[in-house]
Amino acid sequence: MEVQKVRLRIYGMTCDDCAATISKSLKGEDGVLEVKVSLEDGLGEVAFNPERVKPADILKNKIFAKPSHYKATIDDQ
Amino acid sequence: MENDTERFDLIILGRGAAAFSAAIKASELSSGGMKIAMVGVGPLGGTCVNVGCVPSKYLLEAANAVFRPRHPKVPGIEPASVKFDFSELMKNLRSYVSHARDTKYVRVLENYGNVKLFTGLGRFIGKKTVMVSDSEGNRKVVLSASNILIATGSRPSVPNIEGLKECGFQTSDTIWGLEKLPKSVAIIGGGAIGLELGQALLYFGSDVTIIEALDSLLPQTEPEIGKSLRLHLENEGMKFMLKSRVGSVRAEEGMKFLDVVSPHGKEVLEVEEIIVATGRVPNTEYLDLNMAGVKTDQRGLIITSRNMKTSASGIYAAGDCVSKSMFLETLAAREGVVAVSNMFGEDIEIDYNSSTWAVFTNPQVAGVGMTENEFASQNGSCSFRIFSLENLTKASIMGETDGLIKITVDPKTNRIAGMHIMSPNATDIITEGAYAVRENYTIDDVVATSHIFPSISEGIKLAAQSFIRDITKMACCVE
Ligand SMILES: Cc1cc2nc3c(=O)[nH]c(=O)nc-3n(C[C@H](O)[C@H](O)[C@H](O)COP(=O)(O)OP(=O)(O)OC[C@H]3O[C@@H](n4cnc5c(N)ncnc54)[C@H](O)[C@@H]3O)c2cc1C
Numbered sequence: 136m137e138v139q140k141v142r143l144r145i146y147g148m149t150c151d152d153c154a155a156t157i158s159k160s161l162k163g164e165d166g167v168l169e170v171k172v173s174l175e176d177g178l179g180e181v182a183f184n185p186e187r188v189k190p191a192d193i194l195k196n197k198i199f200a201k202p203s204h205y206k207a208t209i210d211d212q
Numbered sequence: 213m214e215n216d217t218e219r220f221d222l223i224i225l226g227r228g229a230a231a232f233s234a235a236i237k238a239s240e241l242s243s244g245g246m247k248i249a250m251v252g253v254g255p256l257g258g259t260c261v262n263v264g265c266v267p268s269k270y271l272l273e274a275a276n277a278v279f280r281p282r283h284p285k286v287p288g289i290e291p292a293s294v295k296f297d298f299s300e301l302m303k304n305l306r307s308y309v310s311h312a313r314d315t316k317y318v319r320v321l322e323n324y325g326n327v328k329l330f331t332g333l334g335r336f337i338g339k340k341t342v343m344v345s346d347s348e349g350n351r352k353v354v355l356s357a358s359n360i361l362i363a364t365g366s367r368p369s370v371p372n373i374e375g376l377k378e379c380g381f382q383t384s385d386t387i388w389g390l391e392k393l394p395k396s397v398a399i400i401g402g403g404a405i406g407l408e409l410g411q412a413l414l415y416f417g418s419d420v421t422i423i424e425a426l427d428s429l430l431p432q433t434e435p436e437i438g439k440s441l442r443l444h445l446e447n448e449g450m451k452f453m454l455k456s457r458v459g460s461v462r463a464e465e466g467m468k469f470l471d472v473v474s475p476h477g478k479e480v481l482e483v484e485e486i487i488v489a490t491g492r493v494p495n496t497e498y499l500d501l502n503m504a505g506v507k508t509d510q511r512g513l514i515i516t517s518r519n520m521k522t523s524a525s526g527i528y529a530a531g532d533c534v535s536k537s538m539f540l541e542t543l544a545a546r547e548g549v550v551a552v553s554n555m556f557g558e559d560i561e562i563d564y565n566s567s568t569w570a571v572f573t574n575p576q577v578a579g580v581g582m583t584e585n586e587f588a589s590q591n592g593s594c595s596f597r598i599f600s601l602e603n604l605t606k607a608s609i610m611g612e613t614d615g616l617i618k619i620t621v622d623p624k625t626n627r628i629a630g631m632h633i634m635s636p637n638a639t640d641i642i643t644e645g646a647y648a649v650r651e652n653y654t655i656d657d658v659v660a661t662s663h664i665f666p667s668i669s670e671g672i673k674l675a676a677q678s679f680i681r682d683i684t685k686m687a688c689c690v691e
Contacts, residue, residue: 144221144246144358146241146242146243146245146246147242147243147245177245191557193557194556194557195557195559199556199557204243206241206242206243206556207556207557208221208246208358208359208555208556208557209358209359209526210221210358211340211358211525211526212219212340212356212357212358
């Protein structure tokens with residue numbers, strides 16, 4: 136299995152707790168191996184097992200679903 | 213990538229209805245955090261507010277205000293002449309457009325500090341990189357983003373008719389600048405735009421002839437409605453040349469002469485003004501879509517999935533530049549929302565089937581879902597009823613009984629598959645059809661729902677009831 140990485144542009148974070156909450160929730164996603172969330176840059180870096188999870192599934196993590204005010208898009212720049 | 217590239221989270225190409233709805237939705241979803249570049253030329257708001265829905269509906273309202281007192285429907289009321297100043301009226305139309313643009317677009321954008329406007333045309337120079345240039349093609353700035361929405365809309369198409377350019381003509385882009393009412397007008401194209409403009413000018417007093425290549429009007433609707441509308445407009449004085457084509461045009465002594473090939477042979481039509489309303493073409497050729505891997509259809513319209521995703525990852529399209537069959541402000545706005553929501557990982561689709569469309573003639577025409585023919589060709593059989601406004605109390609009180617309501621149902625389930633209406637206020641009451649098609653209502657659901665008596669909307673209930681009984685033998689209080 137080759138580990139893949141995706142960068143997320145994360146919106147709605149205001150403090151370190153936000154970053155920690157998002158990080159924790161993403162880590163709970165099946166197939167997600169490592170998560171780094173930066174409050175300062177509004178970015179998240181997620182390492183994942185492509186056989187178990189796709190970037191589109193990561194965007195659907197419950198932390199980004201209503202009524203949560205955190206939202207994310209894929210950042211591939 | 214060049215050093216002077218400005219990075220954004222989202223680039224929106226265009227600044228019309230699709231672009232604005234997308235920018236607002238993206239700002240809401242990101243709590244104002246998304247850095248958005250909005251690129252475009254021309255006045256903010258694009259077609260709808262500047263040269264489309266808004267001025268055309270204003271003109272029709274004004275025309276109705278002139279026409280109605282001259283043609284009272286109640287016996288005992290004498291026709292009254294209405295004085296009007298066409299040039300003043302057009303001046304007010306333009307000032308209303310500018311007010312609407314200001315309140316609905318210019319000032320709205322001031323609330324979104326995360327949206328940066330770039331004036332110029334955008335063109336792909338890489339998969340996620342766009343160059344903004346001035347009208348001469350000179351580079352102004354280069355932008356890049358992970359997500360790009362193409363919402364560049366469309367413009368009037370002008371057929372290649374000998375002498376037309378030299379002779380001069382109006383389109384829906386230019387007509388709003390008219391100062392003087394033309395005494396006679398030839399409108400090339402009998403679609404929604406041609407019919408709306410034609411009826412407005414007719415009501416003001418122009419002599420109007422519509423030249424249409426097909427043998428009927430509004431092919432998207434039921435043939436009974438196309439025919440009924442033509443008869444109504446003919447009774448009002450509009451002339452039609454169906455199955456006809458303009459071969460060439462020339463100008464002489466202030467008049468324009470159209471050589472028309474019709475089923476009756478060659479005819480020459482002499483008019484003061486020509487309006488070209490032969491459809492629209494997408495603004496996609498400048499975009500260099502190949503650079504981004506975005507595919508188009510034969511007409512240059514961008515092919516998307518129902519999620520508004522194009523063939524290139526991270527690039528979406530919305531509005532009149534998308535390959536589809538209905539081109540409406542409402543759809544453009546909805547597609548913008550669908551595209552942006554999907555950028556945020558949602559999985560929503562545009563629902564064309566329950567989208568309503570309309571023509572704002574008098575009487576109005578509106579529709580939703582499938583026609584009888586569409587349903588029958590997809591499913592082998594269908595069941596439908598046509599309810600004439602002759603049988604509707606409200607319509608006969610109003611003296612406006614030209615029109616009908618046609619409902620098509622799936623004979624296996626009685627679910628409503630389509631509703632097409634020609635009636636006063638059809639554009640308002642069609643929403644009932646939209647709910648019915650979207651929520652799979654049966655004709656029994658419609659019959660069991662309260663409708664005001666007497667009203668035009670009661671016609672929908674009667675049309676539904678006509679599936680179960682002969683409504684000509686029905687008292688008006690039967691449920
Ligand atoms: C006369 C008329 C009457 C109408 N009446 C109705 C009605 O009653 N109801 C209804 O629902 N619909 C109506 N419509 C249709 C409606 O106006 C359109 O469906 C809608 O405005 C399309 O919006 P859009 O955002 O896709 O495109 P537009 O509003 O056309 O916006 C496109 C934008 O893209 C920009 N652009 C073009 N090329 C580029 C480029 N290369 N780079 C960047 N920007 C670019 C343009 O400057 C413009 O700002 C009418 C249309 C007309 C013409």
